[in-house]
Amino acid sequence: MRTVSDLPNDVREDEYIQIPLSDGVRLAARIWRPVGSENDPVPAVLEFIPYRRRDLTAQRDSIHHPYMAGHGYACARVDLRGSGDSGGVLTDEYLERELLDAEEVLAWLADQPWCDGRTGMMGISWGGFNALQVAARRPESLRAIMTASSTDDRYSDDVHFMGGCLLGDNLSWASTMFAYNSCPPDPALVGGQWRKMWHERLEHSGLWLDTWLRHQHRDGYWKHGSVIEDLGAIQVPVMAVSGWADGYSNSVFRLLAGLGVPCLGLLGPWSHKYPHLGQPGPAIGFLQELVRWWDRWLKGIDNDVMEAPALRAWMQESVVPSTAYEERPGRWVGEREWPSPNIVFESRSLGAGRVLGEGEPEKREGALTLSSPLSTGQHAGKWCSYNAPPDLPYDQREDDGGSIVFDSVPLPERLEILGSAVVELELAVDRPDAMIAVRLSDVTPKGQATRVTYGLLNLTHANGHERPEKLVPGRRYRVSVPLNGVAQAFPPGHRVRISVSTSYWPLVWPSPEPVTLSVFQGEHTRVHLPVRPAESEGDGREVAPFGEPEGTAPVTTSRIESGEERWDLNQDLVNYESSLNVVKDLGTVRFDDIDLEVTRRADERYSHVHDDYDSVRGETAWTMGFARGDWSVRTETRTVLTSTATDFHLHATLDAYEGTRRVATKIYTSVIPRDCV
Template structure:
């Protein structure tokens, strides 16, 4: 993608042309104290993008926060968090969504330059002090990187939340398995449904152009597009943030949740590792957007944005580089039991503990490993699936003929995990291909099972990208599928997404291998292969299947033991669930 064209003369001409599309400021909408403007910004190729502006006061010039998205966009309600902090708030629809003209192209080549055009337009408005920060969770988290890579002059900071680095592996083809649940639900239900609400709001405000723009939008084709690109090809590379993140020059505050059910937490930690700009990161348990939803994080982010966008001398540049929130309850807004701070990621002081997957189903520390023999444990590929969307889903125990589990002895003391667990699985299959789901559980003393984390892998996509892989994350090429030789033993190395979790004294750590399910849980649903047969996992000195766990040996646990199933997006399965 070429850099955004600039020049003072071009910017002035562009701002005057776009300014002709701006409506006069309305009186504050009913129920708010914030003046509203709405209209269209015309990009340099002539496409008109719908926006709405809310001002913190009727008069004055203000710093701005800008959210750029395919959802409510130009029909959004006022964001009081930022308005109360003294910011003008601008929200706009990416092209082809809501009331914006054009055709939508997921993270396509227009989105960065279009967003840069809007920032240039913001900087020439009479209410703007020409200092802009970007905000947003999920899609508007991604667009921040695309826009920042264009280096718009007025942009001072970005705060991407719930983002990915590799759209292929982190959302649509995790581990090389098609996420039909997410692709279909997002493109056919969630995105168009939310965008329609924003469009209806604009029509109610008096927008005379919106209906015609929406009628010109093409029908969604994301399922057809994404399913036809089964490998990580050029189509995906353009739409993955890895090609943009190192071009970001403004301070960046990343936030993400461990159990995000739409965008894998891998994206946040990998982005942090690759950013060259000043960077901060906040991580927590929970689902999509749950870190951003926390009042404690929002207060910290406003302080941080005040420093970089307003220029406030408030010491925010000295905030800890990494903040971790622990054990969020399931209520909204979520509140953590405690938080910890670190100078970097991976966190200094973490120690690796290796646990062996033994042939008798035990999980033992490397200093107490059972050598076993070369006789594998087998399971039937296909029927053993685990649904993690809720306590109700999770309570349906996987078919025992279709899973294998390894469980530790009761822990002698609390085990605090922080980081990405590395899995080394020696396995074979009766077939030329198969799918693996490797899950991590916390088993309570009464036998209740709590979900912690999981990772997927299609065996034919096992090829590792050695140039990019690090001790913390195994990268894959995803463009060189290689069939298995039935019966041959292979080593499958994979990284679970990072996690922060405390297993209390007396609990057990458990690893489970199972098969994917296409049932949304709540959004991801992976289309598994239809190749019934046996998979085998080996545990011996020759084939030492194991996991390597990053542990904080001296971590202080500051909260009481939570009831199983009470934590956000950590569902619980009773010890003896009923079976039909």
């Protein structure tokens, strides 16, 4: 990324501003704005997240907020209540209190002498979520938003559940927030009250995983904050951004299709990253795009930002399987609208272990039957890639060994798809609870299988996530499984593979019991591929090249202790235990400008014994440490989730230390009944 220092405006930074709320709580803000804006006011842009603006997001923030300020905006990076140096306690995601706070912050920004009264919101992940949610509340000053790596549907398309299946990342993410919520404010800013604020967090933040596991269906808890309930409530322009390696690409398609306001969609090859920092590459000059977006909708400049295709997507070329890529080869393609009339769904029957081509007679042989081993899914990677190598799916051949597989003949010509493929199956199972994982892979002539996309379905949720129904063993059902949207090219000579399994652990928490699945071949078992014909000159689908990634210089840090990152699969062939062990140790880093040392380490372990479903276990442990001079604090959190056929068993601990002295301990234990999950 190119570092830019020569900006149109000199930038003033206010490192610590306290924003008062109506209930007496004060939120900590870092604000960058053009020098002289108190005499020549500018629009303000808010990023509102709980990830500690003073340290954990300081490098990222310092790349893009001063950049936008240098282009004529007041940029506010505000810690949510109960996080960073803000007062109060954070007790869950996207609560009504959080959204009310956001409205008050926007009103405060609009009322400052250096703001002209117009505001925008932006963010990735949490900040993308609440930008959508706040937009739906229509605060007076808000003129536009940019939402990256977020969702409009908190139940069906978030880190908790997918297709009604409980995701392994639900445990991982809950453990992350358990650790983050245990962190103290900085005494250098909040003074002597830091200890009182810290202990309030330790005592009252709670164990969010317990709450999430008690809402196993799409109820009012998840509908709150799911703007898909009423997309018409959003009345400001929306830029929606994600990447194919991210967990949140589907919402871009839905927002483009469902919003009645100006909307741009951007989908690159990236994981859970802003596009100017995008990995896998290529990263793009996203901040230039973002400035043009704000110029159009916050300043009213009649530029050409809306002349781009409504959807710009990275058409990925074929690659061999890998758990990490520096770059994904491909090209940018565009569609003037979404859904696009250019996309043609081609339906292909699945039969006799084949994805049948056009004109081939449908095979009506008997059922294909399988019970997947619990080890099926160990090469699935993370539900949401953070590009923390290696977290992308590996060669699917081992997982395909525990799956029903349908292969096409070698393709006679290039095939490109854009959008969401759908797999329809006629099936039966032998248990009242069951799930299926359906994968679409690109198979090379050598047999290597790169997962292109996938979908999950809890079969008890086949008729909806609000009121799931137990299955009747042996009864035939017809189900439809949408796969995650993608843009992918398949070269001539490659095969398209559809794989179906009854396990995909640990990406998905397994069904209560082992399941035998029968898939019936014939007219009701098929795949629908969203085929995109090649563009022709002048058809309006061309994409102008993006600029080089650029931003302002990040804050400087010094490495004090090195970390490590590992992703190990272990198999004990004596006790038949298999485990996936993930280590993300960021070591110790000093933030030079504030002389603060920060330590972070996360360990995750997902294990099972043979095909004993009661042995499934997820365990996470986090260490967070902060030190400056004689001041040193550390927290250690541990979460263990197991299950039986009837219940989830949850145990978690939190220990907090000042120096070597333990000053607080919390223990959480609960048993939560399973209900069609």
